[in-house]
Amino acid sequence: MKRVTLALSLALAAGLSAQAADAQTLKTIKDRGMLSCGVSQGLPGFSSPDDKGNWTGIDVDVCRAIAAAVLNDTTKIKFVPLSAKDRFTALQSGEIDVLSRNTTWTVSRDTSLGANFTGVTYYDGQGFMVKKSLKVNSALELNSASVCVQTGTTTELNLADYFKANNMKYEVIAFGTIDEAIKAYESGRCDVFTDDSSGLYASRLKLTNPADHIVLPEIISKEPLGPMVRHGDDQWFDIVKWTLFAMVTAEELGITQKNVDEMAKSDKPELKRVLGTDGNLGEQLGLTKDWVIRIVKAVGNYGEAFDRNVGAGSPLKISRGINNLWTKGGLQYAPPIR
Amino acid sequence: MGVEARKPPLQFALKLRRALGGKAGWNGVAVQLVFGTILAWMAYEIISNARTNLETQHIAAGFGFLQNSASFDVNQTLIPYSGSDTYFRVFLVGVLNTLLVSVVGIFFATVIGFVVALCRLSPNWLVSRVGGLYVEAIRNLPLLFQILFWYLAVLAALPAPRQSISIFNTVFLNNRGVIVPSPLAQPGFVPFLVVLTLGIVASLALHSYARRALFAEGRAIRIWPYVLTLIIGLPLVTTLVFGMPITFEWPQLKGFNFAGGARIIPEFVALTVGLSTYTAAFIAEIVRAGILSVHKGQMEAGSSLGLSRGATLRLIVVPQAMRVIVPPLTNQYLNLTKNSSLAVAIGYPDLVSVFAGTSLSQTGQAIEIIAMTMGVYLLTSLITSAVMSIYGWRLNRSLGA
Helix, strand or coil: CHHHHHHHHHHHHHHHHHCCCCCCHHHHHHHHCCEEEEECCCECCCEEECCCCCEECHHHHHHHHHHHHHHCCCCCEEEEECCCCCHHHHHHCCCCCEECCCCECCHHHHHHECEEECCCCEEECEEEEEEHHHCCCCHHHCCCEEEEEECCCHHHHHHHHHHHHCCCCEEEEEECCHHHHHHHHHCCCCCEEEEEHHHHHHHHCCCCCHHHEEECCCCCCCEEECCEEECCCHHHHHHHHHHHHHHHHHHHCCCCCCCHHHHHCCCCHHHHHHCCCCCCHHHHCCCCCCHHHHHHHHHCCHHHHHHHHCCCCCCCCCCCHHHCEHHHCCCECCCCCC | CCCCCCCCCCHHHHHHHHHHHHHHHHHHHHHHHHHHHHHHHHHHHHHHHHHHHHHHCCECCCCHHHHCECCCCCCCCCCCCCCCCEHHHHHHHHHHHHHHHHHHHHHHHHHHHHHHHHHHHCCCHHHHHHHHHHHHHHHCCCHHHHHHHHHHHHHHHCCCHHHCEEECCCEEEECCEEEECEEEECCCHHHHHHHHHHHHHHHHHHHHHHHHHHHHHCCCCCCHHHHHHHHHHHHHHHHHHHCCCEEEECCEEECCEEECCEEECHHHHHHHHHHHHHHHHHHHHHHHHHHHHCCHHHHHHHHHCCCCHHHHHHHHHHHHHHHHHHHHHHHHHHHHHHHHHHHHHHCCCCHHHHHHHHHHHHHCCHHHHHHHHHHHHHHHHHHHHHHHHHHHHHHHHHCCC
16 A cells, blocks of 8 residues: 555656646547546446456446547546545546546545546435444444544545534544455444445445445435546546536437437437537537547446446446436536537 | 975865775766766756646645644544644654554564574474474565454454453453553652652662672672562552552443543554564574574583573573674564554554555645655664664673674
């Protein structure tokens, strides 16, 4: 762990001293023929490798969508697994082009890291998981509990705030990776495991007896998770931002992986604009006219990606909730593509 | 006019030439200066470039963040700390936790190492094989694996707080650690402490007096009854006068865990045990080598004087072996200190975990934080080796070498 951080820091120092900020991410990626995408070290539903080394998850699909839009090839991606504490250094040092790793959007991260959030892939919130046998029904009954947490996350800060605000004592045991934290929780070192609630459901699947554990009803924080890019390249920022918006727009317009070719033949003005049969919106972004078609063909619309990775079609079975489209009472809303 | 004595060449210039130029003379010095200038220029270029680029990319830089409030908690702190304290405080907490585990680890590693080495050298077949087995088993397994083993094995074996193993209802053992009654100072504590300190100082003086009497005049003085009175008797008398010096706060099961009492967290235990047993295996070999380096005639001389094996080792062999032992022993101490950064794997809040880990990712100021962390390890290592050098120097002097 330490060695990775050290190496990244040295790379950061070296990268920063080499030359001025590279403002040509798009060109670099095209020349290289490869998108370098920072993901987690294994969080089912968001980004995790299977036994053959194929990455899946909603964060991974964002990477795939970007690769489809830029390179028209979803296999030309180098996934870089990063721990919570190494992720920003990897982005700053230029090792990755985009960080799509369940990262919470906060003002301090947006301003002091030399990076920008491009949008929200998943609206999350922090929760607690306990063993059923403890017979705890609310997070307010957790006074004097021991809590396992992954270090270097907003989770750790919310935890401190929550217990302080409710005048409860607790003991925090912070681990370098989520797997170590889960293992300690399972072995009984902690009463409680805390993480973003989507992460709790995903981690619960890794436990020996998932049914012995419950997620408490309290959601103690806002955790909008989204991709991040380096400062200083507005074109690249736009591309990553609008890739996600394109997925949301596609769902709104009912464009799916299956019907996208058919939709492209439609003469509805909005569909023609979005799918590039009319106008040059894609070219303005520095991409091709059919950028949305490429994205949807690669990963489907936002709803399809959600269902496949975290929703009804996945082992996690998380309901859409606030991640539904704004037209269906959720928060996912894309500015118009026009 | 007599012949003037030739002016002696400038001492300083000569020394400089020898130090920098070596055999190459002034040419060598010139090359060194050019090289030094290039190095300095590169360093300047790297630093100033990094600084401008950090600025243009709006990455926060500088040490101002140390004054910001950290707002996360740490589960073992030697100084009072809460989430509203600053990052600098977190830094101190981390440094102290690292030092604590290093010092305790070094102590136990040395003790275990010496014991194992003596076992291995023992004439008893069984004891020497057990010593050999220990060394071979421990030093050939990766340290991280051993620490995880201790952590997960210790945890798996211990019960939950509500089923704690209790020892006379005072000390409790569970998977949250060892809970012991915590001492609370009473009014009688200060006089007790003063008398105890005086007793210890007086005993030490007595000891050195007795030693001198033995070595200089050949008089053996029996001092242990006096020492006993000084260290145990007198402080007991003060408790009669001033009342108990301390009372204990007893741990009680409340909610999820024990409230009251002091607690040693399992992360600390696992890390200390892992580090000290691992390093002990190396120390044992160093000590064995040191002892074997002393000529066996010394051992025989001891026995022919009628000294027991233990006394021969203690008085004759080990003091001579120390000269060989100290330099590689220092290496092991430094290794142990640096290896303590494996703490992050088991959630022990050492410097790397709370500062180069949590603080780094909360502030994103990698360059500053990594530099500070490296500085601490460097400083600790330099101090350790300085102390060991002084010890080695004194040892050599006392052996007249």
